[in-house]
Amino acid sequence: MFKALDPLLHSELRLAVMSILISVEEADFVFIRGKTGASAGNLSVQIDKLSEAGYIEVNKGFKGKRPQTVCKITQKGIKAFEGYVNAIKSYLDVDKDN
Amino acid sequence: MEEKTMSEKESLELISSMIKKTQQNLENSNGRPFLIWGYTTVFVSLLVYFVVSKTNNYHYHLLWFLIPLIGITLMMLTRKKRDKKQHVVTFLAQAILKVWTVVGIAAMLVAVGSFFANIPILGIMLLLMGMGTMITGLLIRFNLIVISGIIGMLFSALPFVVQQMEQILIFGAIFLLIMVIPGHVLNYKSRKSHV
Numbered sequence: 001m002f003k004a005l006d007p008l009l010h011s012e013l014r015l016a017v018m019s020i021l022i023s024v025e026e027a028d029f030v031f032i033r034g035k036t037g038a039s040a041g042n043l044s045v046q047i048d049k050l051s052e053a054g055y056i057e058v059n060k061g062f063k064g065k066r067p068q069t070v071c072k073i074t075q076k077g078i079k080a081f082e083g084y085v086n087a088i089k090s091y092l093d094v095d096k097d098n
Numbered sequence: 099m100e101e102k103t104m105s106e107k108e109s110l111e112l113i114s115s116m117i118k119k120t121q122q123n124l125e126n127s128n129g130r131p132f133l134i135w136g137y138t139t140v141f142v143s144l145l146v147y148f149v150v151s152k153t154n155n156y157h158y159h160l161l162w163f164l165i166p167l168i169g170i171t172l173m174m175l176t177r178k179k180r181d182k183k184q185h186v187v188t189f190l191a192q193a194i195l196k197v198w199t200v201v202g203i204a205a206m207l208v209a210v211g212s213f214f215a216n217i218p219i220l221g222i223m224l225l226l227m228g229m230g231t232m233i234t235g236l237l238i239r240f241n242l243i244v245i246s247g248i249i250g251m252l253f254s255a256l257p258f259v260v261q262q263m264e265q266i267l268i269f270g271a272i273f274l275l276i277m278v279i280p281g282h283v284l285n286y287k288s289r290k291s292h293v
Contacts, residue, residue, distance in 0.1 A: 005106075012104055012112065019116035025192050027120075028185035035119050063185070070185060085113065091106040 009084040021073040029069040129284030136277025143270030201230035218257035225254035246276035
């Protein structure tokens with residue numbers, strides 16, 4: 001039986017953002033943008049989607065005079081990410097069996 | 099990077115490549131904090147030794163409080179410079195910060211306590227700093243730092259075997275050994291691995 005893939009995570013940029021945030025305590029927009037190579041506009045939209053789903057926590061503030069957006073994965077996000085990886089594994093295992 | 103449909107294999111590859119990419123920049127453990135606290139302690143130890151032995155005025159032991167003052171200022175200055183570009187906090191950095199926060203608070207409490215009770219303060223400081231150093235070494239998996247921590251803890255017996263004024267000089271020398279030298283080695287290795 002296939003596990004359904006979380007549509008929110010089954011998207012290249014959102015999955016990349018989650019993969020970064022799962023491996024750190026927190027990271028800001030500049031760091032995530034540098035690692036993903038995404039455009040600021042697109043990244044901002046995808047971060048909003050993840051935040052609306054409760055997968056990540058976004059804190060907008062200032063560092064000195066510069067605006068700073070810091071993102072952190074939530075418990076719900078960690079669970080969703082684990083579920084997504086397990087679902088993918090189940091697909092790949094079936095492929096291997098065939 | 100766009101929003102496109104991926105196969106399961108591509109998904110897994112993306113996850114592992116992003117995690118790897120993230121870790122690459124972050125594993126450059128740097129020796130700067132060791133150098134800042136090491137050199138500051140060596141400098142203040144020499145200062146206290148010379149001022150107290152010249153004047154015989156024990157009030158100058160208050161100069162020890164220059165260590166947190168100079169150390170924290172230098173840490174903040176160097177941190178600001180580094181964090182201007184981007185901000186990212188790893189679990190490891192967070193753990194190390196917490197260890198040193200506890201060690202720092204304990205050291206301040208001992209320092210304040212020494213005004214009220216006759217305690218072997220330099221020995222206790224070496225024990226605390228040795229513990230912090232060893233835990234850091236274990237966390238970043240760097241044996242030289244682990245050994246430095248053990249040496250620091252070993253020398254905590256210092257006040258029981260050496261006279262008071264000489265203790266200060268040896269205290270400075272131990273910091274040179276357990277913080278300054280490993281700090282430089284750590285920086286050298288970090289630079290080498292990023293060439």
